[in-house]
Amino acid sequence: MGTSRNVERRTILKAAGATAATLGLAATTACGGDGSTSSDGTVTIRYAWWGAEDRAQRINKTIALFEKKYPKIKVKTDFQPYVDFWKKFNTQASGGNPPDVFQNAIGFLRKYDAKNVLLDLSEQVKAGNLSMDGFRAGLEKFGEIDGKLLGVPVGSNSMALVIDKHVYTRAGVKPEQGWTWDDFDAAMKKIRDKTGRAGDSGMYGVMYLYDLYLRQNGKAFFTEEGLGFTEADLTDWWTKAKKGIQEGVFADAKKVAQVKPKSAVSAELAASEFTWDNFTVRYTSEGKSEYGLAPIPTTDGKKTGQYLGSLMLSGSKRTQHPKEVAQFIDFMVHDPEVAKIMGYDRGVPATQAQYDAFKPTDEVNKAIAAYEESLVKAGVLQPITPHPNGADICESAFLRIAEELALGTRSVADAVKQFFTESKTALVV
Missing domain, CATH: 3.40.190.10 (Periplasmic binding protein-like II)
Known part of the structure; x- marks a missing residue:
């Protein structure tokens, strides 16, 4: 590939x-x-x-x-x-x-x-x-x-945490199925303190990860009619994002932007980042380290909110x-x-x-298959959250505004207000 x-x-x-x-x-x-x-x-x-x-x-x-x-x-x-x-x-x-x-x-x-x-x-x-x-x-x-x-x-894929194995090993961090967001936060600080590298590339612009977090807490990013969360919910999420960057547990957003399209992980700016499991191959192809897949953190140690996503084939009416x-x-x-x-x-x-x-013969694709098998075995998979008409526009806005927040050109309050304003327009039936 x-x-x-x-x-x-x-x-x-x-x-x-x-x-x-x-x-x-x-x-x-x-x-x-x-x-x-x-x-x-x-x-x-x-x-x-x-x-x-x-x-x-x-x-x-x-x-x-x-x-x-x-x-x-x-x-x-x-x-x-x-x-x-x-x-x-x-x-x-x-x-x-x-x-x-x-x-x-x-x-x-x-x-x-x-x-x-x-x-x-x-x-x-x-x-x-x-x-x-x-x-x-x-x-x-x-x-x-x-x-x-x-x-x-x-085909299928699911959200995962792609990690630089060597950095995680040096920091003494070993993520396992059922680890919590508190465990994740502690791991990010441990990686920063022991290796001098940010723990994560900055996860708060990834709409599909936020969807999992909301699903863990009985909500969802989308309902069939629109958004399934409040401005207060998003304020909490993006406040943690800004704090993480300020504390150095998330990568410097300006440096992340400078290395694009290379990832912050393979550019050695961060030890991990959340993405789709089948994207793992790109890290091996562009980086010098060894990369692996770790589980999604949980709120209660059990529910990850995950589902299998997929590209599809559709027909024209x-x-x-x-x-x-x-x-x-x-x-x-x-x-x-x-x-x-x-x-x-x-x-x-x-x-x-x-x-x-x-049956893949290379280690990266073997790991992808093993990861999805582990999700099925763990029984964490659930039906996907419905996506209303206009979901694509909301996703685009979420990414753009979160990046502006990370780069310091918007405050949390302004970012949340802007996202809800754009989403209400996009989701009008």
């Missing part, structure tokens, strides 16, 4: 919604389509995704397998970097010409469903063209919104070939040979058949 893709993967968490948030999408209707059928009955469907060149090479190999199995279905492909993908998709959808099938993410399901863009795949399941059996850890429910199947998972789209998705999520080609490029394979088909 190349560095370019792994850098891009990290930016997905931080950039989600950054550009799409500013783009208006005109409503489309379920008519017409952009696929084609030749005189001999051969159907052509368009498939689009975001990613780098190495992902494209892998996907093209899987498409060759699909076309061999389904010689009457041809697949025309298109891929872009993450932000460019959503720019182009928005333009296509606004013009009534989105790709027949495309890569998608949870933050965009309600957004594009509200714009009448997404195909409800449940009818294709009933018709036998798409199977939702054999998914791991409840992932078959991941793309269900309001009784509609709007996306099918291709305008497609003229819903059957072929469903057959394509079915092949991509179930065929064992696809897993052998894709590996963990889009996360740990979502179906058991593909999970069993690909």
